Amino acid sequence: MLLRHRLALASLALLLSACQSFAPSQSELPVQRTAWEAHTPGCDGPRCPLVNIDTLSFASEPALTALVEQRLLGMTMNTPDAVLPESLQAYQDDFLQRAEPGWMAYLQAKIREQHDNLVVIELSSYLHTGGAHGMPGRGFINYDRKLGKALSLTDMLRPGQEALFWQRAEQAHQRWLKASGLDQDARFLDTWPFTTTTNIALGRQALYLKYDVYSIAPYAMGHPELVIPYDQLADVLKPQYLPEQD
Template identity: 65%
Template structure:
């Protein structure tokens, strides 16, 4: 083989090896999108009630697919005792059957990041049933493809480190207040103190904490997001969940 061709082959091999070392560069899942929007049957006009579904699934990942669908359907429950819809289709049918003009419901799932055999899925919802504004929702799924299971906070942390984690999260909250110039407002601090959240994501650049509206800030602030740099989680987070070590 001529030298130039040997050099090109070697360069290509090195490039492929480098790509496999990048986050999500090797064995990356490819989501299949399932999206539709339906209006109330027989309705015409701009105020027709609607349901908009934008879901995803993955080939050969039935447990993750079922989990995404279940979590999205849970976001439709507007009270603790509300029954869980059996499917998107049954939810759509029941919602539109009783919906009044202007009502709408949106559900979405998307891959936010993928790295180190982890898939971080972000779930979003928006429900409007009248009033000044609708109610949005957010959630995360951290799916460990090695373990073939979603991760809870306890799964991510070293034993006995949960309180230490929330102390670091409070520091992130103080940084968020300062960044948004809210740390000089004592009334804001009294009205919207720090709270814990279940919406925790293992991002590549930082650990993410997402909050629902009306938790640590008013509705106008949307969904506040706190970011914890990984160096601050040494001795708290399990080593395999630091990016690049998985």
């Protein structure tokens, strides 16, 4: 009986030890979602202008809350002379005041992932102010909770490795072309060559590159996403941005 009791205690200790070894190093950042939709006052019908906003706030990280709003507002700048609105509410009021029938604006921020002291936020927009279709947009915020800042590509990379990073991205582009059945389409390759993007996300399993419409593919193909596994970036990314794998 005593031997069985000792074995049970030893097994329990091993189980607890295993659980602890897989526990996250830091709890996820609490987030509050706020969403609303507004139409032109007094308008009734399917072509009434509307603004739909779906955003995030972080009580413990007010700088991140402000950054999310600023980045969403930046996605509304669809003309060279546009002025950045003071707030999402100010943008809504101004848009609806100027809007013509059929105009619409969608702005969204969502948590894509949280891991290794990073909060990865994906930003989306869709602005329709006339024409055959609206213009969608995408963006990312990679927020380092230890540093209290959003990371630039320079922050992520080892010194002097930017050229090598884009070589690995171009290899990911070749994989995407092959998976899409476009690697032998000479006309497509000539019309839509590889280019860089500022939309980079440090995911848990891989690094992601999101492309705007009309960048490496026609509008109908939406926002292409390239994937670079971390084992291809071990000599490119700073060690702290190579996620711990379970």
